[in-house]
Amino acid sequence: MLQGLRENMKGPTAKIVVGLAVAAMVLFGVESLFVNSVGGSEVATVNGEDVGRVELQRAIEQQKSRLRQQFQLEESNDMLNDDRLRGPALMNLVRQKALHQAAAQAGMNVSPAIVKGELAAAFTRDGEFNSALLNNYIASYGYTPATLAKSEANAYVLRQLFKGINDSEFVTGLELDAMAAVAGQKRSFSTIVIPKSLVESKVVVSDEEVASYYNDNPAQFTESEKIALEYVELSVGALAAKQVVSDAELREEFERELAEFTAQTEYKVSHILVADEDGAEDKIAKIQSELASGVAFADLAKAYSDDLGSKALGGELGALVEGAFPSEFEDAAMALAEGEVSSAVETDAGTHFIRLDSKVEAKPATFESRKENLLTLLQEQKASSEYLSQIQTLEEVSFGASDLAATAQALGLTVKSTPFFAKGRGVGVAASPAVASAAFAEDVYVQGQNSPVIEVDGDKAYVVRLKEKVPAKLKPLAQVKANILKQLSDQKAAAELDALASSVVAALEQGEEAKAVAEAAGYEFKLYDAVERSSADVNFAVSREVFTMPRPAEGSPVTSTVSGASELTIVQLEGVTDGAVDSLPKEQREAMEQQLRSQLAMGSVEAFENRVFEDAKYKLK
Numbered sequence: 001m002l003q004g005l006r007e008n009m010k011g012p013t014a015k016i017v018v019g020l021a022v023a024a025m026v027l028f029g030v031e032s033l034f035v036n037s038v039g040g041s042e043v044a045t046v047n048g049e050d051v052g053r054v055e056l057q058r059a060i061e062q063q064k065s066r067l068r069q070q071f072q073l074e075e076s077n078d079m080l081n082d083d084r085l086r087g088p089a090l091m092n093l094v095r096q097k098a099l100h101q102a103a104a105q106a107g108m109n110v111s112p113a114i115v116k117g118e119l120a121a122a123f124t125r126d127g128e129f130n131s132a133l134l135n136n137y138i139a140s141y142g143y144t145p146a147t148l149a150k151s152e153a154n155a156y157v158l159r160q161l162f163k164g165i166n167d168s169e170f171v172t173g174l175e176l177d178a179m180a181a182v183a184g185q186k187r188s189f190s191t192i193v194i195p196k197s198l199v200e201s202k203v204v205v206s207d208e209e210v211a212s213y214y215n216d217n218p219a220q221f222t223e224s225e226k227i228a229l230e231y232v233e234l235s236v237g238a239l240a241a242k243q244v245v246s247d248a249e250l251r252e253e254f255e256r257e258l259a260e261f262t263a264q265t266e267y268k269v270s271h272i273l274v275a276d277e278d279g280a281e282d283k284i285a286k287i288q289s290e291l292a293s294g295v296a297f298a299d300l301a302k303a304y305s306d307d308l309g310s311k312a313l314g315g316e317l318g319a320l321v322e323g324a325f326p327s328e329f330e331d332a333a334m335a336l337a338e339g340e341v342s343s344a345v346e347t348d349a350g351t352h353f354i355r356l357d358s359k360v361e362a363k364p365a366t367f368e369s370r371k372e373n374l375l376t377l378l379q380e381q382k383a384s385s386e387y388l389s390q391i392q393t394l395e396e397v398s399f400g401a402s403d404l405a406a407t408a409q410a411l412g413l414t415v416k417s418t419p420f421f422a423k424g425r426g427v428g429v430a431a432s433p434a435v436a437s438a439a440f441a442e443d444v445y446v447q448g449q450n451s452p453v454i455e456v457d458g459d460k461a462y463v464v465r466l467k468e469k470v471p472a473k474l475k476p477l478a479q480v481k482a483n484i485l486k487q488l489s490d491q492k493a494a495a496e497l498d499a500l501a502s503s504v505v506a507a508l509e510q511g512e513e514a515k516a517v518a519e520a521a522g523y524e525f526k527l528y529d530a531v532e533r534s535s536a537d538v539n540f541a542v543s544r545e546v547f548t549m550p551r552p553a554e555g556s557p558v559t560s561t562v563s564g565a566s567e568l569t570i571v572q573l574e575g576v577t578d579g580a581v582d583s584l585p586k587e588q589r590e591a592m593e594q595q596l597r598s599q600l601a602m603g604s605v606e607a608f609e610n611r612v613f614e615d616a617k618y619k620l621k
Contacts, residue, residue: 044090046097046618051090058141059089072424072433074440090620098616099609100154103161110160115153122152128373132236132384136458139388162605167309169601171593176581179596180589184579186530187546190514192504192570193524199496205488213484214477221480224422225472229439229464231429232404232413234394236459239383245375253374254367266360269333270315272300272353273307284344284351291341297355306350308597312590315355329354391453391461398450398463407450407463417467432456439464497568501561504570508559514572530577542569551576 042050064080073079123134138148214221274283287304291297298314305311320333326347336342336356345352390411398407404415418430426436438444438451444466454462500521507517518525531538533547545562552558552573562569581589 042621044094044618044620046094046616047101048617049097049101051093051097054142054147055093056086056090058143059093060085061141063089068433068437072436074437094616094618094620095609095613096154096158098612098618099158099161101616102612103157106161108157108161110153110156112149115149115156118152118156119149128377130380131377132380132387133458135384135388136455140455140458165605165608166598166601169597169604171596171600173581175596175600176589176593179592180581180584181578183533183592184584185547186532186577186579187573188529188531188575188577189546189571189573190525190527191542191572192514192518193526194497194500194504194568194570195524196493196497196566196568199493199500200489202496203489203492205485205492209488210481210484211477213488214480218474221475223473223475224425226420226422226470227439227445228420228467229418229430229435230404230415230467231418231435231462231464232394232398232408232411232415233429234387234390234411234413234461236380236383236387239386239390240376240379243379243382243386245378245382249378250371250374251367253378254370257370257374258364261364263364264362265334266358266362267320267333268357268359269317269320270297270301270355270357271307271310271317271329272297272305272315273350274304274352275306275350280351287353288344291353297341297353300353316357387459387461391455394461394463395453398453401450404450404463404465420468420470429462435462435464439466494563494568497563501568501570505559505561508557508570508572539564539569542571546571546573549573 043053043056044051060082063085067073067079071079078084119134120129123130123137125133137143138145143151272287274280274287283304287300290300298316301313301315302311305315307315310317320330325333326349328345328347329352332342332345332352333354333356336354338356338359340356342352342354345354394407394411397410398404401407407413408415416429418426418428421427421430423440424436426432426439429435430439432454434454434456438454441451443449444451444464448466451462451464454464456462504517504521504523508514515525515527517523528538531543531546533543535543538546539562541564542562545560549558549560549571552575558573560571560573562571584592
């Protein structure tokens with residue numbers, strides 16, 4: 001859910017109101033997040049549960065942002081039309097709602113503590129929680145603290161749901177054999193190489209041909225129109241540098257942190273899992289025996305553990321997250337001394353042997369160690385508040401103004417200029433898709449007005465206006481003649497090579513030996529026997545073609561051609577030998593199994609999603 005912090009919502013007043021709502025989360029804690037969402041009239045129902053209009057509009061705005069960034073679209077582009085995006089966005093929300101319901105029916109949930117941690121991590125920069133970033137994100141997408149937390153909780157549950165499906169996937173012997181047959185396949189073939197140099201001397205391109213190509217393709221030689229912009233920039237960073245924070249404010253914030261500090265212990269654990277299946281008791285006894293005799297825990301995990309996710313890591317699970325493990329597992333782990341291994345612990349997943357790798361008790365920081373970070377935090381908080389206020393001033397002063405001078409003076413900013421740039425090729429400020437889109441919008445590009453306020457990354461705002469245009473122009477023939485000459489020469493050379501290759505292929509298809517055909521024409525011949533897909537002895541383009549060619553029938557070679565920068569290669573595929581699992585090194589076999597398991601898991605997730613959606617009873621309104 002928190003993949004990026006974008007800049008869609010443009011109402012300064014809305015930003016200030018939502019910014020005040022964020023304060024509730026800060027003052028009253030994460031519990032205040034879990035309240036009923038602010039809604040609107042519903043646009044769909046899924047198994048009796050509503051999808052609100054606010055949710056739909058948010059999804060549309062998020063999709064617009066993705067499209068703008070990916071394709072650098074102008075606001076007027078039809079791809080950003082609400083009516084065009086509404087249908088796909090609504091159906092995606094319906095699918096998500098159905099999946100959330102399926103997860104809830106399976107008993108899946110997430111604690112407020114985990115959601116709080118996810119949100120804190122998402123809005124942490126340089127080791128510090130950035131409240132300004134959070135405020136602007138909430139404002140950009142019209143969230144409230146409650147709906148933001150609910151959205152992240154839903155996303156977290158779905159991630160865990162898909163992880164569970166992924167981790168439950170397995171690979172059969174037949175599937176592994178089939179993959180090994182392709183991955184370890186070897187092919188025998190021969191090549192005949194016709195160098196480009198043989199035909200280059202025959203190629204002649206006249207001045208008339210060059211001129212004709214130039215006249216027939218003016219778009220290819222036209223230099224794009226370029227523009228330069230004037231702009232003013234308002235940023236949280238620049239405002240923060242001007243903020244004054246007293247020592248009393250720093251100490252007050254430090255005391256607030258101390259009051260909220262809760263000493264928590266971080267446990268990092270490893271485990272060996274024995275699944276409840278035939279032979280489990282014998283495996284448990286063997287692990288107990290080898291642990292008692294001093295065999296390294298990590299070695300035993302790699303040898304015996306049925307947890308594929310941690311097995312290769314020696315059983316390492318990392319930090320013990322509250323609520324993520326069964327209570328029996330957590331209780332046993334927390335009761336251990338550092339480095340100690342538990343006796344057998346039974347859960348629904350099977351039997352575990354748990355080792356406590358480390359135990360770190362958090363201690364409150366000192367004022368001196370926190371002072372610099374607190375200064376930055378308070379400066380950003382003050383700057384964030386001032387930023388929201390100044391955006392409104394920026395919008396009011398710049399609207400309808402004949403230049404940017406008065407705007408800059410009112411806010412203490414400087415009018416700056418961009419270098420000339422063509423559409424889609426801006427640098428610096430003009431590289432931002434939002435700025436580039438505004439620069440070529442009708443109000444700026446055609447009418448010469450100031451742009452609306454453009455917000456970028458949630459902490460910067462711009463107003464731009466057109467400074468100068470340089471019209472598109474056709475480059476003179478003399479400037480591009482060399483390029484045209486090379487292009488036409490290459491085309492003629494390729495045609496000559498194709499003609500030579502056609503005669504070679506015809507001879508091969510009539511049953512003549514490849515080596516004899518090559519020697520008769522003076523071409524280079526090479527024979528490759530049982531070559532692997534990854535062989536470094538074969539040209540990459542040739543190898544790629546060889547391993548995509550159809551398997552030849554007995555005694556009937558298959559022929560193809562491959563064009564290179566300096567040659568054309570005729571390939572004759574004669575035989576294919578499939579790979580075998582047993583011939584692969586252990587590491588390669590395990591890597592192949594993991595790759596195949598991942599591919600199958602992706603298919604299982606997709607199939608699960610489709611089944612849930614097909615079973616859902618939904619109605620669009």
